Amino acid sequence: MPPTNYYGSGLEQGVWGLMIVTYPFISGLVAGSFVVATLSQLFGRKRLAPLAPLAALLSFALLLAAPLTIWGDARQPSRVYELITRMHVPWSPMALFLLIWISYVVLMLVELYAVFRAGNAARAQWADQPLRAKLAGLLTLGVRGRDARSTRRDERIVRWTAGIGILIAFLFHGYIGFIFGSMKSRALWSSPLIPVLFIVSAIVSGIALVQLAYFAVAKWHGWKIDHEVVAELNAWLVGALLLDFYLDMIELLMSGVRAYAPEETYEWFSRLYFHGPLFWTYFLFQLGLGVVLPLIALATKRWRASIVNSGVMAFLVLVGVFMMRWNVVAGGQMASKVTNDIVSFPLVWTGYDSVQTVLGVFGVAFLLFLLFAWIFPWKTGFEHAPTSKAPAPVPPPTLAKTSPAATSTVVERPVPAPSSTTMGASHVSSTVESQWEGANSGDR
């Protein structure tokens, strides 16, 4: 329950606090990392294929954590069931939340099933960890085939879910932008540009998040980072950043120039962003460090392939996108509706709607990600990268088992779990089945 002094003594208060700043940020990460996954699943960027399972898991974990922000911001969280029983559709865009969110969760479950089914089928044969093997077997829903035909079917499901999912991801993030953009009471929110700007910056932040997550897991597991993957991801980042920069400039010109903007919009924009409390967050963090500096620092392919450079830039991009959410949510509410006064928007550190709760939401998302990373075999794509921790696997004499002839046979029943010595050989073979066995070896 919010403390009463949160309201201060003011006539007008910013009622949407830091949690609502975080909500578009998290949902942007959801949509953005989903888009990264679709780059290989739908748009054929096969080089990014190893990152797709990681991006999908990140997206799913953040998707499950995202409602905590709005739930925590609601003053009567125990009445959340009314969103189902008294849904005010189609009049209230906020009422669409549960519909969109649940359809997104269902779609993600289907996609995760298809993405990880083959890996789970391989895991289901683990002998030394019977519980995890049983869990993996459950997650295949009984479909244990690991031949080329099953893989093709999985890929078809993934393609479909990616195609539909990208629409739902945009809908999920777009409805949030629409809530702000359709608010005719607020001069700085009421703009058809806001939903588009939100979606584009969501893609930007999603790419940056996947980039950082890639570095983190590679560092954690001691994998060698593939510079080609980094460079390609950065190329997409630059493209999204260019679009973001274009939209930012449009917004700046159409709100911050007296000749182009409605009077109220211009007054508040200049008072808050040019001369006011949001100068640094807007010009330094959102535009300077969040867009312009990364565009410069990732200009050449050599710079884009640099790990340190792209890591720093991905972090700055994330900070910049968060500051963009802050500038929109806080800035819109700082502009008073009824007086000439700048409404105070205090940063609360603990308690209701505070830094503490926001960190809690991110903590929940992180724990969910760890859980999903434990459940799902997402490391299969990284097998080609030599590890620095484990010694290089020695090809065992049982290599003939993974002959090409074995690939076309449908596995009717689970084959016995291969021993740990034979599993290490998988990276030398390119067959489907041995690839998943390789996943088995690197996935402990």
Place this chain on the structure above:
Amino acid sequence: MAATPMAPSAPPEAKGVSRRGFLGAMAAVAAAVGSAGLFLGRTASAAVVPVARPSAAQMKRLLAYYRTKPRWASWLVPELNVDDGWQHWMRTILNSKNLPIAHDNFSRIGTTIKQTHHWVMVIDERRCIGCQACVVACKDENNVPVGVFRTWVDVVETGEMVPDPAGPIVTDVGNYRSEVKRSSMPLICNHCDHPPCVDVCPVKATFKRADGIVMIDYDLCIGCGYCVQACPYNARFFNPVQQTADKCTFCAHRLDRGLLPACVTSCPTHARVFGDKNDPTSEVSTLLATQATTVLKEDLGTDPQVFYINREQEVYDENSTGNTVYPYSANLNSTDYATLSGNAPLPGDTGGQR
């Protein structure tokens, strides 16, 4: 709900009640009271005074009464009961389930939804002396917590100091004469005919009655803040005690009993005039017909039902920096408060930067 004493007259204890029947009835009463507390008393339970539990025979009479009579006293056909204290107003008089109300598509009101009254307020700024009696009366009447207001009176300054060699105000950079005007501006929920705050509610907790009053069901509000944001007039706020959105109700509980809103009765200068726009003989109809009136932020298309006579048109609608609005209830952390206390430069001193 059935356990609350709403019968117009308490029936006398009937004779010949069997033991089994008595026990069964008591069990039914206990279940009714318990479920009423569970499902209805979520917010208001703290305010409800404990009432005597009806006896089995009373319960029978109550049920018989409810079978023949409507369960609620409507504001169109008031069936009022002295025992029905103000604590129960949400369940009875203002039970949104039983009222002709609209959550959206407000053009229906007056067409498919029958409209007998159309309550409006006309505020004559020429008469307002800024005494804030209406603010105090509203707080008193509606138990509005400290720090938030259902109605308030802003102090508005317009105009500027004009350079004039013959002006009476002598400064180092020349003489000035004052063309500054100060006026008081009572503000209240406009009870718009097309209220954006009602449209955006995700759970239909807020509604517009057919007589024009926009209200909130505090038992349904989830406290998301969307309506507070969507109101262009800042008439909605979060009630820090009950943790829901809150706003002016035109004192609907008084209206339904034939009384005027508290702010209207308390106004010493008759600056606030309240009445039925559908009644051509009412004072508001006369004023609207004879006086030039304006509404706030007309360009937003919300169709406000609070009309102003002699308002400084540009003040509220355009946020022009040439005018200054000082709410008496100013935010202590705000630039306005700093300006008033001399800790911030006055608007004219910033060299046109603001």
